[in-house]
Amino acid sequence: MMPAQVRLETDEQEVLAANQAFYQAMEALDLAKMEAVWWHEEWINCLHPGWDLISGWEDVLESWTNIFRSTVQMRVKVSRALVHVLGDAAWVSCVESVTSTYESGFETAQVETTNIFVRRQGVWRMAHHHTTPLPGRVPSGTSQSVQ
Numbered sequence: 196m197m198p199a200q201v202r203l204e205t206d207e208q209e210v211l212a213a214n215q216a217f218y219q220a221m222e223a224l225d226l227a228k229m230e231a232v233w234w235h236e237e238w239i240n241c242l243h244p245g246w247d248l249i250s251g252w253e254d255v256l257e258s259w260t261n262i263f264r265s266t267v268q269m270r271v272k273v274s275r276a277l278v279h280v281l282g283d284a285a286w287v288s289c290v291e292s293v294t295s296t297y298e299s300g301f302e303t304a305q306v307e308t309t310n311i312f313v314r315r316q317g318v319w320r321m322a323h324h325h326t327t328p329l330p331g332r333v334p335s336g337t338s339q340s341v342q
Contacts, residue, residue, distance in 0.1 A: 206280040210312050213319040214278075214287045217310065218271050224263040230256065234313060234320045244306055244328045268296040283314040291326070305329045 204212070213232060220228035233239060235252040242248050243262070249255050276289040291306040311323035 206285065206314075207278045209319055210278050210280060210285040210287060211276065213312055213321070214273075214276065214289075214310055217321055217324070218273055218291075221271050222269055224266060224269060226256070226260060226263060229259050229263075232321050234315075234322055236322075239321070240323045240325075242325045244304065244326045266295050266297060270294045285312045285314070285319065286310065287312070290329070 216228070217232045220232055233252065233255065237251045239252055239255055240248055240250050241255045241258060243258060246258070249258050270293070272292040274290045274292070276287055278287045279285060287308075287310045289308050289310070291308050292303070293306060294301060294303045305328075307327045307329055309323070309325045310321060311325075312319045313322045
């Protein structure tokens with residue numbers, strides 16, 4: 196009889212690691228890393244602050260391509276990350292403090308975010324990224340818009 200395999204991480208830890216990989220891709224402005232964290236399916240969705248809902252992998256990838264192309268640097272600090280796992284689906288609710296630098300200046304905003312992940316064959320990847328600006332929580336003297 197083979198010994199029982201020991202799980203090194205809980206589902207919650209694995210989802211939080213997938214969530215962290217998403218933000219690392221954002222900060223690195225790295226499309227290859229961003230591609231690695233998403234499912235490449237027609238049923239995925241992304242809602243950037245102030246944008247219309249984007250559906251399907253090709254359009255979601257195009258949105259990140261445009262954001263990364265127009266951004267010189269991005270810093271994201273994630274706070275209040277709350278994770279919930281239900282079978283092979285999970286979501287993380289958090290607040291993003293985002294500072295984006297462009298050729299013409301920079302913008303800072305706080306954004307309420309829900310990231311939804313789906314597990315397939317033991318791998319968690321993003322299925323939905325939904326953001327809502329928190330205009331009352333933007334530091335004074337900064338812009339409320341964010342990419």
